[in-house]
Amino acid sequence: MPLHDPDHAQDANPLRAEQTHLAESRSALTAMRADVEALDISDVTGNWVNAKILAAEIDNRIKALADLSHTPLFFGRLDYLHAPGVEQAEGAEGEQFYIGRRHVHDAHGDPMVIDWRAPVSQPFYRASRVEPMDVRLRRRFGYTGGELTAYEDEHLTDPAEASTSSKLLQTEIERPRVGPMRDIVATIQPEQDEIVRAGIGGTVCVQGAPGTGKTAVGLHRVAYLLYAHRERLARTGTLVIGPNKSFLQYIEQVLPALGELQVKQATVDDLVAHVTVRGTDPAERARIKGDARMAEVLRRAVRSGIRMPKEPIVVVRGSRRWRVPAYELEELVRELMERDIRYGAAHEALPQRIAHNILVRMEESGEAPDDRVQDAVARNPAVKAAVKGVWPKADPAKTVLRLLSDAEFLAECAEGILTPEEQATLLWEKPPRSLASAKWSPADTVLIDETLDLVQRTHSLGHVVLDEAQDLSPMQYRAVGRRCSTGSATVLGDIAQGTTPWATASWEEALTHLGKPGAPVEELTRGFRVPRGVIAYASLLLPTIAPGLAPATSVRESPGDLVIRRTSAEELDAAVLAACHDALGHEGSIGLIAADDRIAPLAAALESAGLPYLAPGEETSAQARLTLVPATLAKGLEYDYVVLDEPAAIVTGEPDERTGLRRLYVALTRAVSGLAVLHAKPLPEELAAGPA
Numbered sequence: 001m002p003l004h005d006p007d008h009a010q011d012a013n014p015l016r017a018e019q020t021h022l023a024e025s026r027s028a029l030t031a032m033r034a035d036v037e038a039l040d041i042s043d044v045t046g047n048w049v050n051a052k053i054l055a056a057e058i059d060n061r062i063k064a065l066a067d068l069s070h071t072p073l074f075f076g077r078l079d080y081l082h083a084p085g086v087e088q089a090e091g092a093e094g095e096q097f098y099i100g101r102r103h104v105h106d107a108h109g110d111p112m113v114i115d116w117r118a119p120v121s122q123p124f125y126r127a128s129r130v131e132p133m134d135v136r137l138r139r140r141f142g143y144t145g146g147e148l149t150a151y152e153d154e155h156l157t158d159p160a161e162a163s164t165s166s167k168l169l170q171t172e173i174e175r176p177r178v179g180p181m182r183d184i185v186a187t188i189q190p191e192q193d194e195i196v197r198a199g200i201g202g203t204v205c206v207q208g209a210p211g212t213g214k215t216a217v218g219l220h221r222v223a224y225l226l227y228a229h230r231e232r233l234a235r236t237g238t239l240v241i242g243p244n245k246s247f248l249q250y251i252e253q254v255l256p257a258l259g260e261l262q263v264k265q266a267t268v269d270d271l272v273a274h275v276t277v278r279g280t281d282p283a284e285r286a287r288i289k290g291d292a293r294m295a296e297v298l299r300r301a302v303r304s305g306i307r308m309p310k311e312p313i314v315v316v317r318g319s320r321r322w323r324v325p326a327y328e329l330e331e332l333v334r335e336l337m338e339r340d341i342r343y344g345a346a347h348e349a350l351p352q353r354i355a356h357n358i359l360v361r362m363e364e365s366g367e368a369p370d371d372r373v374q375d376a377v378a379r380n381p382a383v384k385a386a387v388k389g390v391w392p393k394a395d396p397a398k399t400v401l402r403l404l405s406d407a408e409f410l411a412e413c414a415e416g417i418l419t420p421e422e423q424a425t426l427l428w429e430k431p432p433r434s435l436a437s438a439k440w441s442p443a444d445t446v447l448i449d450e451t452l453d454l455v456q457r458t459h460s461l462g463h464v465v466l467d468e469a470q471d472l473s474p475m476q477y478r479a480v481g482r483r484c485s486t487g488s489a490t491v492l493g494d495i496a497q498g499t500t501p502w503a504t505a506s507w508e509e510a511l512t513h514l515g516k517p518g519a520p521v522e523e524l525t526r527g528f529r530v531p532r533g534v535i536a537y538a539s540l541l542l543p544t545i546a547p548g549l550a551p552a553t554s555v556r557e558s559p560g561d562l563v564i565r566r567t568s569a570e571e572l573d574a575a576v577l578a579a580c581h582d583a584l585g586h587e588g589s590i591g592l593i594a595a596d597d598r599i600a601p602l603a604a605a606l607e608s609a610g611l612p613y614l615a616p617g618e619e620t621s622a623q624a625r626l627t628l629v630p631a632t633l634a635k636g637l638e639y640d641y642v643v644l645d646e647p648a649a650i651v652t653g654e655p656d657e658r659t660g661l662r663r664l665y666v667a668l669t670r671a672v673s674g675l676a677v678l679h680a681k682p683l684p685e686e687l688a689a690g691p692a
């Protein structure tokens with residue numbers, strides 16, 4: 001594929017024509033924005049609330065139409081052989097489309113740039129020589145600082161043209177990283193595009209090695225779905241779930257850059273934050289709390305308040321007394337228990353059922369009661385008292401508190417589900433005196449969320465993207481699943497990067513917990529981040545941490561710099577600082593990754609050496625390029641150069657060796673251009689042989 005640049009005389013004109021189209025598209029976008037800004041809504045809004053809503057929508061539209069000078073308005077062009085939709089008709093003329101981040105039209109409404117998500121844009125990502133999709137020419141544009149400076153052509157239907165890889169794609173992938181994550185809209189690969197454009201009806205799960213673009217694909221998928229199903233998703237909502245706040249900060253600018261400003265982001269902990277977390281669980285206890293069997297224990301706990309009526313209900317109205325015998329009440333209760341409705345809904349329904357029963361008696365004795373009478377009977381103190389006795393209100397937090405503090409109650413609810421040892425592990429050593437003094441752990445909040453859902457149905461969104469899914473417990477999958485029970489999900493993860501004691505071992509199982517059993521599992525294996533030499537080194541850990549998973553290949557041309565250096569314990573900090581200095585000699589961001597308990601000493605060392613550093617999530621810039629990253633926060637992030645401090649400390653920082661090695665695998669796979677490993681203690685034996 002020839003790369004054209006303006007220095008070649010014969011290319012000067014086509015390039016100039018493209019530059020002109022860019023300039024005209026920019027003016028058209030400015031005009032579109034001016035039109036929206038000039039809208040006078042005072043006539044159409046009617047009232048204050050409507051005016052506010054409309055003004056906010058217009059405001060968003062203006063923001064979405066902003067011309068971001070550092071993001072090119074279009075990045076590709078497709079020349080179709082025939083106008084799309086015209087079935088290869090004789091004489092039908094080909095059409096030309098510029099593909100960009102958003103739709104731009106001229107004053108007549110004719111398109112100047114087509115949204116990358118539109119159906120006519122799809123061949124830009126998918127067409128090949130084998131299947132040209134009616135495309136004669138695919139052109140990719142190269143930019144330098146916002147200026148269109150080059151282009152690259154593929155004549156897909158020309159058998160004489162050789163197929164070569166794209167230089168522009170290569171440049172994009174190899175570019176040094178600074179700042180937060182960027183969109184990949186100009187270079188989405190065919191296997192990624194399949195996932196991005198999968199239908200909204202189905203849940204998709206993606207297993208992918210580090211750097212294969214899972215996060216990027218998930219974010220572009222939301223943008224695609226919002227385009228294809230805008231109204232539906234505006235009503236139902238979308239959500240991106242990530243592992244922690246710094247990760248969410250790292251990805252938060254991708255969707256706005258694609259013109260999507262409304263997508264919410266949260267961690268799983270945010271979703272279930274019904275109470276304040278002030279406690280933690282030892283690993284084994286957290287594992288049991290996260291086990292799917294807890295769902296049935298909680299169901300029993302909620303229903304344990306139901307008592308079969310022993311007494312009849314007697315309702316006095318005027319001079320008459322109406323009696324519902326206990327056995328009929330029991331029938332009503334049993335019927336509600338068997339129906340698939342929430343505990344709280346049944347609590348609301350029972351008084352009405354009882355009142356209905358009395359109404360039928362009234363009719364049988366010749367009265368003609370109406371609905372108001374039924375409501376009045378349902379509110380009668382005798383009915384209320386009876387309902388309180390047989391189907392009391394449930395308080396989710398109190399129910400969980402009782403389960404974790406009352407051994408007898410736990411035994412009753414967990415009978416046949418949890419072993420006596422497991423029950424003993426669950427119980428608080430010192431039960432709190434009240435709800436207010438309870439030291440809830442993160443796992444407890446998930447139990448409360450499950451209980452809340454037993455009482456009252458959780459609102460479901462239209463689509464949820466779940467990133468770094470491999471770390472969720474079954475109970476956390478259930479919590480996420482509730483939030484897309486009537487919608488769909490994109491589940492992204494890597495079994496080899498699971499660093500919780502309950503990490504996912506099988507996606508099929510995880511999808512079942514999520515409530516989407518049988519969803520397809522796709523695999524991405526082409527790595528866009530980690531260079532060949534580095535991924536090969538990190539992959540030495542794979543047979544131990546995830547037997548059966550294939551190592552990623554790297555699409556990066558450069559094999560990457562890989563340095564592994566042993567020092568004495570005394571010299572380690574100085575060696576790490578020297579490696580940081582070396583790394584700062586290169587362009588791009590630098591991540592110093594270390595075991596969590598090495599962070600404080602390394603911070604002190606950096607300070608005394610006068611090396612300024614950032615915390616993860618803080619934006620790197622050309623001035624501030626070094627981030628000090630605790631290993632537990634490294635997941636999902638990437639840095640141009642990574643300096644990795646003492647792998648052995650990262651491994652021993654985790655409760656078991658497998659988790660430790662997986663944490664190390666995450667740390668080893670953050671580098672885009674180079675990795676320097678500094679160690680005083682021996683490396684794990686898997687790595688001892690060193691790079692190939």
Ligand SMILES: Nc1ncnc2c1ncn2[C@@H]1O[C@H](COP(=O)(O)OP(=O)(O)OP(=O)(O)O)[C@@H](O)[C@H]1O
Nearest residue numbers: 184187188189210211212213214215216528529636
């Ligand atoms: N098609 C592509 N074109 C250009 N860059 C890409 C492409 N796909 C992915 N990348 C880049 O590769 C890097 C890794 O992508 P991403 O973070 O989405 O991978 P991941 O699979 O989520 O990794 P991890 O498992 O480590 O979290 C990012 O910088 C991303 O922008």
